[in-house]
Amino acid sequence: MYFLQVNNNPDTVSTVLFFGTLGMFVMAIGIVVFVIFHQRKVIRYQLQMKKLEDDKQQMLLQASIRFQEEERQRIAADLHDDAGPLLATARLYLNENLIHQEPAIQLQSIYNAKQIIDDAIQLIRNISHSLMPxxxxxxxxxxxxxxxxxxxxxxxxxxxxxxxxxxxxxxxxxxxxxxxxxxxxxxxxxxxxxxxxxxxxxxxxxxxxxxxxxxxxxxxxxxxxxxxxxxxxxxxxxxxxxxxxxxxxxxxxxxxxxxxxxxxxxxxxxxxxxx
Amino acid sequence: MVSFILHKEGHSADPLVETIYDIFTVAEFCFFAGFFYYIISDKSLKKIIPVVVILFVASSLIDFFLVLDESFTSGVQAVLILIMCIYYFFDQLKKPNSFLIYNNINFWVIISFLIYVAGTFFLYIMAENMVPNKEFRKEYVIINFSFNLLKNILLSVAMLMKEEKVTPNNFTDTHLSGDWDSIKSINNLS
The missing domain is CATH 3.30.565.10 (Histidine kinase-like ATPase, C-terminal domain)
Structure with missing residues (x-):
C-alpha cells in the first residue's frame, strides 16, 4: 500500500491490481479445490474402513453361527451315538423280563438295565455340564x-x-x-x-x-x-x-x-x- | 447495481455515494455474519459473532464520521468474511459427513462470498487512494462487475439446487407394521 501511495504510476497500479486480484482469486479457488478433494479422500477412506469393519463383523457372525452348528452337531452325536444305544440296550433287557419268567434271569436283566440307565444318566449329566458347568x-x-x-x-x-x-x-x-x-x-x-x-x-x-x-x-x-x-x-x-x-x-x-x-x-x- | 448506476451517472466521488457504499458494506457484512451464525454448530463461536458484528459496526461508524477512509471498512470486512469462510471449510472437514460438501446449499453461498471477497480484496483496499486515477476506475468497474457476476451466478446455483436428504438405512419402513420387530408381535402370535 505504501508503495502504491508513493508511486501513483498507472502501469504499476494496473500490474499490482492484476496480480493481487489474480493471486487472491487463485488462493480462493485453491482453498475450495483442496477442501473438495480432501473431503472426497476422507469419505473414501471412511468407506474403506467401514467395509473392512463390515467384513470383519460378517466373519465373526459366520464363525459364531458355525460354532453353534458344530456344538449342536456334537450334542446330537453324543445323544445319538451314546445315549441312544444305551437306552435301547436297557429297553432290550427290560423286554427280556417279559419273555423269561425265571426270577434269577429277570433279576440279572433288571440289574443290567439299571447299570445301563446309570451310565445314560452320567452321560447326559456330562453333556449338560459341558453346556453349563x-x-x-x-x-x-x-x-x-x-x-x-x-x-x-x-x-x-x-x-x-x-x-x-x-x-x-x-x-x-x-x-x-x-x-x-x-x-x-x-x-x-x-x-x-x-x-x-x-x-x-x-x-x-x-x-x-x-x-x-x-x-x-x-x-x-x-x-x-x-x-x-x-x-x-x-x-x-x-x-x-x-x-x-x-x-x-x-x-x-x-x-x-x-x-x-x-x-x-x-x-x-x-x-x-x-x- | 447501485454502484453501476452511480458510476454511469458520474457520481462516484459524491458524499452520497460514499455513504451508500458504507451502508452497503456494513449491511452486507451483517447479513453474511447472520448467515454464518445460522450455519455453524460451534456454540462458543456463536457467542463471538454478535460481538464481532457490534465491533465492526462501531469501527465503521468511527471510520465514517472521524477517519473517512473507506478502504479500512472494506478491508476489515473482507478479512472477516475470508476468516469465516475458511472456518466454515475447516468445520466441514472436521465433521464426519458421509455426503459430499458440494451437495450442500451453504457451500455454494460460502464460495460465492469467498471468491467475491478474495477477488475484490485488493480493489477495495486500493480504492481510497486510487479513485482520482482514471485507469484505475476503469479496472475497478471491470473487476468489480466480473466478480459480482460470478458471485451472483454461484448464489443462483445455491438457490436452484435441491438439498440432498440423507435416507434412513434401516428397517423402520412404512411398508412394515409398526410392531413387527417388537415384543408385541411375539405376544400376538400366542
Whole structure:
C-alpha cells in the first residue's frame, strides 16, 4: 500500500491490481479445490474402513453361527451315538423280563438295565455340564476356574494354577459364562498348540475393570498374529474368543514378556456385578 | 447495481455515494455474519459473532464520521468474511459427513462470498487512494462487475439446487407394521 501511495504510476497500479486480484482469486479457488478433494479422500477412506469393519463383523457372525452348528452337531452325536444305544440296550433287557419268567434271569436283566440307565444318566449329566458347568452356576467363576485347572493338573503333563486376587463381588452369570468360555478356549489352545510346561491364571481388579491374565511358557501368540489369524477365513476358536470379548465389551491383548521366556494373554472386562 | 448506476451517472466521488457504499458494506457484512451464525454448530463461536458484528459496526461508524477512509471498512470486512469462510471449510472437514460438501446449499453461498471477497480484496483496499486515477476506475468497474457476476451466478446455483436428504438405512419402513420387530408381535402370535 505504501508503495502504491508513493508511486501513483498507472502501469504499476494496473500490474499490482492484476496480480493481487489474480493471486487472491487463485488462493480462493485453491482453498475450495483442496477442501473438495480432501473431503472426497476422507469419505473414501471412511468407506474403506467401514467395509473392512463390515467384513470383519460378517466373519465373526459366520464363525459364531458355525460354532453353534458344530456344538449342536456334537450334542446330537453324543445323544445319538451314546445315549441312544444305551437306552435301547436297557429297553432290550427290560423286554427280556417279559419273555423269561425265571426270577434269577429277570433279576440279572433288571440289574443290567439299571447299570445301563446309570451310565445314560452320567452321560447326559456330562453333556449338560459341558453346556453349563454346575460349579460356575452355583459357586462362581473362581471355583469354576479352580475346578478346570485342577482337572488339567490331574493329567500330570502340565502345571496349572489359578489365583484370584480380588473377586469379592460376582459378575452376572452370563458374563461369568462368557469369561469362562474365553479362558477355556485359550487354555485348550495352549494345551493343543503351545507345548507349554505351566499355565498360570491370575485375576485382579482396577477401577471399573476386571483383569484376567494367563501366563504360559510354550509357543504363543502376539497381538499382531492374533489380529492376522482373526482376519483369515479359516479357524473358529480365535474368532469365537473375539466375538465373546466383543459381547463382554472388553478387550484382549496377546504379548510376550521382555525376556521372551513366557507369553501373556490379558483380558479386560468392565465390571457388571450380579444383582 | 447501485454502484453501476452511480458510476454511469458520474457520481462516484459524491458524499452520497460514499455513504451508500458504507451502508452497503456494513449491511452486507451483517447479513453474511447472520448467515454464518445460522450455519455453524460451534456454540462458543456463536457467542463471538454478535460481538464481532457490534465491533465492526462501531469501527465503521468511527471510520465514517472521524477517519473517512473507506478502504479500512472494506478491508476489515473482507478479512472477516475470508476468516469465516475458511472456518466454515475447516468445520466441514472436521465433521464426519458421509455426503459430499458440494451437495450442500451453504457451500455454494460460502464460495460465492469467498471468491467475491478474495477477488475484490485488493480493489477495495486500493480504492481510497486510487479513485482520482482514471485507469484505475476503469479496472475497478471491470473487476468489480466480473466478480459480482460470478458471485451472483454461484448464489443462483445455491438457490436452484435441491438439498440432498440423507435416507434412513434401516428397517423402520412404512411398508412394515409398526410392531413387527417388537415384543408385541411375539405376544400376538400366542
Amino acid at each position: 454346575p460349579t460356575l452356576k452355583n459357586f462362581g467363576l473362581e471355583s469354576a476356574m479352580t475346578d478346570l485347572f485342577q482337572k488339567m493338573n490331574a493329567s500330570g503333563n502340565l502345571n496349572a494354577s489359578v489365583r484370584f486376587h480380588d473377586y469379592r463381588v460376582r459378575m452376572k452369570l452370563e458374563q461369568e459364562l462368557l469369561v469362562f468360555r474365553v479362558i477355556q478356549e485359550l487354555v485348550t489352545n495352549i494345551m493343543k498348540h503351545s507345548n507349554s510346561g505351566f499355565i498360570h491364571l491370575t485375576q485382579n481388579t482396577n477401577g471399573q475393570n476386571l483383569y484376567f491374565r494367563i501366563h504360559h511358557d510354550g509357543k504363543g501368540l502376539i497381538q499382531s498374529e492374533f489380529d492376522r489369524l482373526n482376519n483369515v477365513s479359516t479357524g473358529l476358536g480365535l474368532k469365537n474368543i473375539q466375538s465373546r470379548i466383543k459381547v463382554l465389551k472388553g478387550r484382549i491383548f496377546f504379548e510376550i514378556d521382555a525376556s521372551h521366556t513366557y507369553y501373556k494373554v490379558t483380558i479386560e472386562v468392565p465390571k457388571e456385578p450380579a444383582m
